[in-house]
Amino acid sequence: MSHTSYREALREAMRDALLRDPRVFLMGEDVGRYGGTYAVSKGLLAEFGPERIRDTPLSELAFVGAGIGAALGGLRPIVEVMTVNFSLLALDQIVNTAATLRHMSGGQCSVPLVIRMTTGAGRQLAAQHSHSLEGWYAHIPGIRVLAPATLEDARGMLWPALQDPDPVILFEHGQLYNVEGELAEDVEVDIHSARVRRSGHDVTLIAYGGLLGKALDAAEQLAQEGIEAEVIDLRVLRPLDDATLLASLQKTHRVVVVDEGWKSGSLAAEVVARLTEQAFYEFDAPPVRVCSAEVPIPYARHLEEAALPQVATIAAAVRTVCGT
Amino acid sequence: MSQPNPAGAELMLPPGPVPTAPVPFAPELALGLLRDMLRIRRLEEKAAELYGAGQIRGFLHLYIGEEAVAAGAMRALAPEDTVVATYREHGQALLRGVSMRAIMAEMFGKQEGCSRGRGGSMHLFDAKARFFGGNAIVAGGLPLAVGLALADRMQGIRRVTACFFGDGAVAEGAFHESMNLAALWQLPVLFCCENNLYAMGTALPRAQAQTDLCRKAASYGIAARAVDGMDVVATYPAALEAADTVRAAQQPFFLEFQTYRFRAHSMFDPDLYRDKAEIEHWKEHGPIHTYTARLKTQGRLAEEQFLALDAEVGREVDDAVAFADAGHWEPVADLLRDVQTPSAGSAP
Numbered sequence: 001m002s003h004t005s006y007r008e009a010l011r012e013a014m015r016d017a018l019l020r021d022p023r024v025f026l027m028g029e030d031v032g033r034y035g036g037t038y039a040v041s042k043g044l045l046a047e048f049g050p051e052r053i054r055d056t057p058l059s060e061l062a063f064v065g066a067g068i069g070a071a072l073g074g075l076r077p078i079v080e081v082m083t084v085n086f087s088l089l090a091l092d093q094i095v096n097t098a099a100t101l102r103h104m105s106g107g108q109c110s111v112p113l114v115i116r117m118t119t120g121a122g123r124q125l126a127a128q129h130s131h132s133l134e135g136w137y138a139h140i141p142g143i144r145v146l147a148p149a150t151l152e153d154a155r156g157m158l159w160p161a162l163q164d165p166d167p168v169i170l171f172e173h174g175q176l177y178n179v180e181g182e183l184a185e186d187v188e189v190d191i192h193s194a195r196v197r198r199s200g201h202d203v204t205l206i207a208y209g210g211l212l213g214k215a216l217d218a219a220e221q222l223a224q225e226g227i228e229a230e231v232i233d234l235r236v237l238r239p240l241d242d243a244t245l246l247a248s249l250q251k252t253h254r255v256v257v258v259d260e261g262w263k264s265g266s267l268a269a270e271v272v273a274r275l276t277e278q279a280f281y282e283f284d285a286p287p288v289r290v291c292s293a294e295v296p297i298p299y300a301r302h303l304e305e306a307a308l309p310q311v312a313t314i315a316a317a318v319r320t321v322c323g324t
Numbered sequence: 325m326s327q328p329n330p331a332g333a334e335l336m337l338p339p340g341p342v343p344t345a346p347v348p349f350a351p352e353l354a355l356g357l358l359r360d361m362l363r364i365r366r367l368e369e370k371a372a373e374l375y376g377a378g379q380i381r382g383f384l385h386l387y388i389g390e391e392a393v394a395a396g397a398m399r400a401l402a403p404e405d406t407v408v409a410t411y412r413e414h415g416q417a418l419l420r421g422v423s424m425r426a427i428m429a430e431m432f433g434k435q436e437g438c439s440r441g442r443g444g445s446m447h448l449f450d451a452k453a454r455f456f457g458g459n460a461i462v463a464g465g466l467p468l469a470v471g472l473a474l475a476d477r478m479q480g481i482r483r484v485t486a487c488f489f490g491d492g493a494v495a496e497g498a499f500h501e502s503m504n505l506a507a508l509w510q511l512p513v514l515f516c517c518e519n520n521l522y523a524m525g526t527a528l529p530r531a532q533a534q535t536d537l538c539r540k541a542a543s544y545g546i547a548a549r550a551v552d553g554m555d556v557v558a559t560y561p562a563a564l565e566a567a568d569t570v571r572a573a574q575q576p577f578f579l580e581f582q583t584y585r586f587r588a589h590s591m592f593d594p595d596l597y598r599d600k601a602e603i604e605h606w607k608e609h610g611p612i613h614t615y616t617a618r619l620k621t622q623g624r625l626a627e628e629q630f631l632a633l634d635a636e637v638g639r640e641v642d643d644a645v646a647f648a649d650a651g652h653w654e655p656v657a658d659l660l661r662d663v664q665t666p667s668a669g670s671a672p
Contacts (some may be wrong), residue, residue, distance in 0.1 A: 025478065051478060057508065062467045062501030069471020072456060073406075074479060077471075092498075096461050097468065105449035106440030107662035109456065141663050165665035 001184055007177040009154035010040050010116075014078060017162055018048050021076055024162060025052040027063055028080030028116075037082050038118060038177050064090035064115065068098045068167075071113040076162050081117040084133045084171065098167040099142030110165040114158065120173040120210045120260055121308055127296035130304075132260035134171050134209070135267035138238040144168045145237040146191055149212035151181050153235060156189035164191065171237075173210030173260075194235055194244040200228035203318050204248040206271055207258040208234035211309055215258050218314040227322055237267060245271065246279055253284040254321045258309050263291035288317045335602040336521045336528070338609045339582055343555045347618050354624060355633070357399065357556045361391040361612050362637045364415040367424055370641045371414070371431060371445075375591050379649075380431045382444045383460075385412040389554075389586035392611035393518050394419055396559025397486065397581070400567045404454070406476075406485040408469040411446035411460040412518075412585075416488060422450045428644040434651030441654055442662065462523075463489060463496035466515075470502050473511035477574070484570045486514045492523025494537055500544075506576040507544040514570045515541065516563075517580045518553065524589045525597040541578030553581030554609040557618075586610070 004012070017024045025048075026041060032055040035042035045053040056063040060081055067079035081087045087094070094115065101109045121130035138145045144164060148154045154172070161168040168191070197212065198219050207215035212233050219229040230248050234240070249255055255275060259268035268289040275287065293307040347354050368388050374380045387394065394415035401407065401420075409416045417427055422438050430437025431445050439449045439458070447458035456472065459465040469487035476483055493499050494517065506513045517537055521528050528535050538548035547569065551562040559581060566579045584606040588595040608614075619625035 057501070057504060059501035059505060061498050062470065062505050065464075065467020065498065065502075066471035066474055066505060069468040069473075070475040070478075071471070072468070073472045073475025075475045092461060092464065093467055097459070097464060101457070102665065103662045104439060104443045104447045105451065105457065105662075106437070106442045108439070108449050108451040110665045144664075165667060 001182045003180065004151060004183045005177070006151055006154045006179045007038065007040055009151045009183060010158070010172065011042065011044070013155050013158035014041065015044060015047070017078070017158055018044070018052060021162065023074065023076040024078065025054060025075060026078045026080060027054040027056055027067060029056055029058055029082055031055060031080050036080070038174070040177070041080070060086055060089035061093055065093040065097065067113050067115070068093060068101070068111050071111045072109055076112055078114045078116060078158070078162070081115060083129050084117050084119040085128050085131055087117050094137070094143070094167070095140055099140050102166065103142060111167050112162070112165050113167045114161045114170060115167070116170045116172060118174045119171045120175060121297045121304060122175040122210065124299055124301055124304060126299040130297035132292065134237050135259070135261045135265070135270070137169050138267055138270070142166065143238065144191065145171070147171045147209040147235060147237055149173070149176070149209050149233050149235070151179070151183045152187050153189055155183060156187040157191055160189070160191045171209060175210050192236055192239070192241065194241040195233045196230060196244070196248065197233045198229065198231040200230035201252055202228045203230070203254040203256060203322055204245070204252045205229045205231045205256050205258065205314070205318060206234060206245065207231065208237060209260065211258045211260055214309065214311050215314055217311045218318065221311065221315050222318055225324070227318060227324065229318060240271065240274065242274055242278065245275060249275055249279055249282050253282055255283070255287040256290060256314070256317045256321055257287065258290045258314055260292055260309065262294050263289055264294065266291055285321045285323065288321050290314050290317045335599055335605070337602065337605050338554065338584070339552060342609055342614055343552070343557060344618060345557070346622050347557055347615070347624065351624065354619060357395050357560060358612070358615060358619065359633055359637065360395040360399065360419055361556065361615070362634060363424070363640065364391045364394060364418055365612060366637045366641050367418060367427070367644070368414055370645060372587070372591070374645070380445065381433070382446070383411070384431070384445045384591045385589065386585065386587040387412050387415045389606065389610065390518060390520060390583045391415060392556040392559050392615070393516070393553045393581040393583050395556050397516050397563040399560055400563035401484060401486055404483045406454045406456065406472050406483060408456050408465040408472070408485065409458060409488045410465065410490060411458065412490070413448055413458050413488070414445070417448040417450070417455055417458070420450065420455045421453045422448060422455060424640055424644040425647040428648040429651045432648040432651060433653070434648055435654040436647070436651040440662070463493035463498035465489060466493065466498050466502035469513050470505050470511060473506070473513045474509065477509070477511055482571060482574070484512055484514050484567050486516055486567070488516045488518060490523065491517065491519040491521065491528050491537065492531070494540060495523065495531055503541060503544040503546060507546050510575050512570045512574045513576045514567055515546070515576060515578045517578065518583055519580050520583050520585045522589070522598070525593070527597070537580050538578065546576045546578050548578040548580070550580040550582055553583030554611050554614070556611055556615055584609070
C-alpha cells in the first residue's frame with residue numbers, strides 16, 4: 001500500500017502504460033510543457049519526450065480525429081480533452097467517426113483509442129466548464145464509457161481501456177483529483193462491471209464518478225438512523241452492468257439513483273428504465289432520481305451547491321423511498 | 325458567356341481552353357489512364373440506372389466528369405500508401421483496387437459488399453488496400469488522415485496519406501485545424517482538393533471570401549498547387565510530383581484539382597442552381613472524350629481499340645451487377661455485429 005491521490009493514480013496509470021507499450025502516447029492541450037491543465041500529466045514530458053507527450057493546438061476536432069487516425073494507423077493514443085464541455089467541439093469525430101468506423105466498414109476498422117476528459121461541477125467554474133454530459137456519450141453504440149470514482153479505478157482502468165480494440169472515453173471528475181488515500185501496489189480492475197461499494201439491505205443507492213463519495217457519506221449518515229443502504233458504483237456507464245443492479249434491487253426492493261447530469265434524458269433515467277423494465281414487481285416503492293437542477297451550472301457558490309446533488313438531498317431521497 | 329445563371333452569379337467556366345497537346349505518356353500508361361477513367365464512368369452510369377430501378381438506394385453521389393482526378397491521383401500512389409476519401413468515392417475505391425464486384429455489392433447492400441452492406445455508396449472501405457472510407461461528414465476525413473500520417477511518422481514508416489475532399493470542406497473548421505496540424509507537425513499528407521466549384525448547390529464564390537483555395541493552404545506554410553482536373557495529362561504528373569514530394573520531404577502538400585461534376589450532387593438533387601450552358605461548357609472539357617480525341621489525333625488509339633476497351637469495361641460492369649444481384653442479404657440475426665470488436669466481449 002502507498003499513499004497517493006486520484007491525480008497521481010491517473011498519472012501513474014499513464015506512466016505505466018507508456019512504459020509497457022511503445023505504441024501508447026498522450027496528446028492534448030497543454031499536456032506537455034504546462035504539465036496538464038489539472039497537472040495529471042505533470043513530469044511525463046521530461047520522462048517520455050515531446051513525441052509521446054504531445055502538446056496540441058486548441059483544435060479539439062482535429063486532434064481527437066487525429067487520435068482516431070493514429071489508432072487506425074497502429075498506435076494506442078490517449079487523447080486528453082480539457083473538459084467535457086470542450087469535447088463538444090470534437091463530438092463529430094467521436095460520434096460520427098470513432099463510434100461508427102468499425103460498423104460502417106463491415107468490421108474492418110477498429111479504433112483502439114482512449115479519450116480522457118474532466119467532467120463535473122463543484123469548483124465554481126460556471127456554465128461552460130462544469131457540466132456532466134457522460135450520459136450523452138453513454139447513448140452512443142460503439143464506444144465504452146468509464147467513470148473512475150476511486151483511487152483504484154483511477155489507477156487501474158486505463159490499461160484495460162487501452163487493451164480494448166474499440167474507443168473508450170474515461171471521465172475524470174474534477175473534484176476527485178485531490179482526493180487522497182491508500183492504494184495497493186498491484187491494481188487490476190475490469191472495465192465491464194458495476195461494483196458494490198457498501199453492502200446494505202434496505203435500499204440500493206446507485207451513483208458514479210464524483211457523486212459516489214456523497215452517496216457513501218449519505219449512506220453512513222443513514223446508518224445512524226437505522227437505514228442500511230447498499231451503494232453501487234456504476235463505474236462503466238456504457239455498456240451498463242444490469243446484472244449487478246438487478247441483484248441489488250432483488251435484495252433491497254428500493255432504488256435511488258444519483259446522477260450529476262440533468263434529470264431530463266439522463267443516465268439516471270436509463271438506469272431506472274432498465275430496472276423497471278426488467279424487474280418492475282421487485283419494487284416496494286417508486287424509484288427516485290437525485291440529479292442536478294435543470295439550470296446551466298451557476299458561478300455563485302451557494303447557487304452551484306443548490307444546483308448539485310448533495311449528501312443531504314441524497315439522504316432525503318433515500319428516506320422518502322424507505323418511507324421514513 | 326456572362327449571362328446570369330439561376331443563382332444570380334456569373335457562369336463558372338473552365339480555367340483554360342480544351343487541351344489538345346499530344347499525350348506524352350508511354351503506350352501502357354496512356355491506355356491505362358483511359359481504362360481507369362472508363363471503368364469509373366461505366367460503373368457509375370450503371371449505378372445511376374440501377375438507382376432508377378430501385379436496386380441501389382440511399383444517397384448516391386456520382387463522380388461523372390471528375391474521373392481525371394481519381395485516375396491521375398490514384399496512379400500516383402504506391403501500394404503501401406493510405407487513402408482517405410469522401411462520400412463521392414467510387415472512383416478512388418475502384419482505382420485503389422477494391423473490386424467492382426465488391427463496390428456494386430456494397431451499393432446493393434449485400435454482405436459480399438466491401439463493407440458488408442453496412443456502409444453503402446458513401447462508405448466504401450478496404451483496410452487491406454489501406455482505403456479508409458468513404459466519409460460522409462464533409463471534412464471529416466481530414467483529421468483522420470492527419471492521424472494516420474502521424475502514426476506513420478511515429479513508427480518510422482515512410483508513406484503518403486492521400487486525403488480527398490471537396491471545395492465545400494474548405495469552409496469547415498476541420499479543414500483549417502487539420503492543415504495547421506499537418507504543417508505544424510510536418511506530416512506526410514497529400515491533401516487532394518477536388519474543387520468542382522459547388523458545395524452541393526452553393527457556388528464557391530457564394531461560400532468563400534477567398535476563392536483561391538491554394539492561398540488558404542499556403543497560409544499554413546503548405547506547398548500548394550492547382551491543376552486542370554479535367555485533363556488526365558495534367559493530373560497524373562502533378563499528383564506524381566506531389567506524392568513524390570510528400571514521400572521524400574515528409575511534409576504535407578496541397579493539390580487542388582479544378583474540376584466539375586456533370587451530374588447533380590446526388591440522385592435527389594434537381595440541379596436548379598447551375599445554368600445548363602455552364603454544364604455544357606464544362607462537358608466540352610469532358611475528361612474521357614477530350615483525352616480519347618487526343619490519343620486518336622496522335623494516331624495512338626484506333627476507334628476499334630476504344631470500342632474493344634469499352635466493351636471489356638462493359639463486361640466488367642455486367643459481371644459486377646450479376647455478382648451483386650446474386651449476393652446475399654446479411655441475416656437480421658447478425659444486426660448487432662461489428663458495433664464492437666468481438667474480443668471486447670460485451671453487448672453493444
